Amino acid sequence: MRRNFSGIVLSLAGLLFIHLACNSHAAKSSRSSSGDSSSITVVIDAGHGGRDRGGIPGQRVAEKDMNLDVALRLRNVLSASGYQVIMTRSTDVFVSLAERVAIANAYRNAVFVCIHFNATGRSGASGIETYFYSRDSLPLASAIHYYVAGGAPSDNRGVRRRGYYVLRKTSIPAVLVECGFLTNPTEAAYAQSASYRQRLANEIAAGVRGRNSVGRGFSTTRVATAESIPLQPYIDQTKVSQSSHGKSKRSHKKSARKKKNSSKPAGSEARAASADREG
Numbered sequence: 001m002r003r004n005f006s007g008i009v010l011s012l013a014g015l016l017f018i019h020l021a022c023n024s025h026a027a028k029s030s031r032s033s034s035g036d037s038s039s040i041t042v043v044i045d046a047g048h049g050g051r052d053r054g055g056i057p058g059q060r061v062a063e064k065d066m067n068l069d070v071a072l073r074l075r076n077v078l079s080a081s082g083y084q085v086i087m088t089r090s091t092d093v094f095v096s097l098a099e100r101v102a103i104a105n106a107y108r109n110a111v112f113v114c115i116h117f118n119a120t121g122r123s124g125a126s127g128i129e130t131y132f133y134s135r136d137s138l139p140l141a142s143a144i145h146y147y148v149a150g151g152a153p154s155d156n157r158g159v160r161r162r163g164y165y166v167l168r169k170t171s172i173p174a175v176l177v178e179c180g181f182l183t184n185p186t187e188a189a190y191a192q193s194a195s196y197r198q199r200l201a202n203e204i205a206a207g208v209r210g211r212n213s214v215g216r217g218f219s220t221t222r223v224a225t226a227e228s229i230p231l232q233p234y235i236d237q238t239k240v241s242q243s244s245h246g247k248s249k250r251s252h253k254k255s256a257r258k259k260k261n262s263s264k265p266a267g268s269e270a271r272a273a274s275a276d277r278e279g
């Protein structure tokens with residue numbers, strides 16, 4: 001009996017927590033035009049473009065198009081909130097990783113947000129994941145992930161630390177958000193809906209606005225610290241980027257895919273970590 005009673009109390013406490021969390025999420029999402037737009041610049045990086053379609057060979061929905069559409073919507077939302085916004089591309093053109101980084105690094109008091117969608121040969125793979133590299137980027141990553149994963153019907157694959165070239169070479173807080181798997185039929189269907197892409201843009205914008213507050217509110221429970229997120233393996237992209245062409249993008253995607261495929265079993269991740277370390 002006593003045990004049952006405490007079980008009920010715990011359930012109620014759980015419900016209350018969920019209720020509060022939902023309310024605070026809703027409150028933060030609806031707080032739109034105010035905030036700290038004062039002087040920061042947001043550099044928005046729509047992944048891939050031009051001859052670099054993104055994704056994997058044979059993928060039906062072109063990643064580059066989805067990335068660009070979400071990026072343009074994000075630009076509109078943030079501009080309306082008073083942010084200065086810079087796009088690394090605003091049309092279907094190829095921009096090298098080095099050029100993207102150079103654009104980002106031309107701004108001080110700025111943040112860099114890369115928009116991507118995921119792909120893998122396994123159609124069941126799904127979910128939202130958000131990457132950062134430098135410690136300074138973690139609050140932004142946590143905030144963007146909190147809103148995007150909270151606002152999307154997809155699985156939450158977590159905030160991850162990985163040395164993608166665009167995250168490692170940028171000198172401002174930089175985050176790469178993977179907005180779902182275009183190789184997953186359900187998530188590809190979502191991505192093809194304009195209202196869903198608008199929702200993604202709205203949630204990313206909420207993360208930009210909340211970058212200094214989300215981590216604080218949930219610092220010990222909901223949001224990971226840099227120490228608690230191990231650096232994930234990657235293939236050094238500085239070498240491929242020097243050759244500057246489509247090849248670099250492809251190997252970027254290939255390395256990403258490889259990690260994603262191996263990200264479930266801890267053993268293979270660890271093996272990949274030792275194999276892929278930056279030289």
Ligand SMILES: [Zn+2]
Nearest residue numbers: 047054116117
């Ligand atoms: Zn991509």
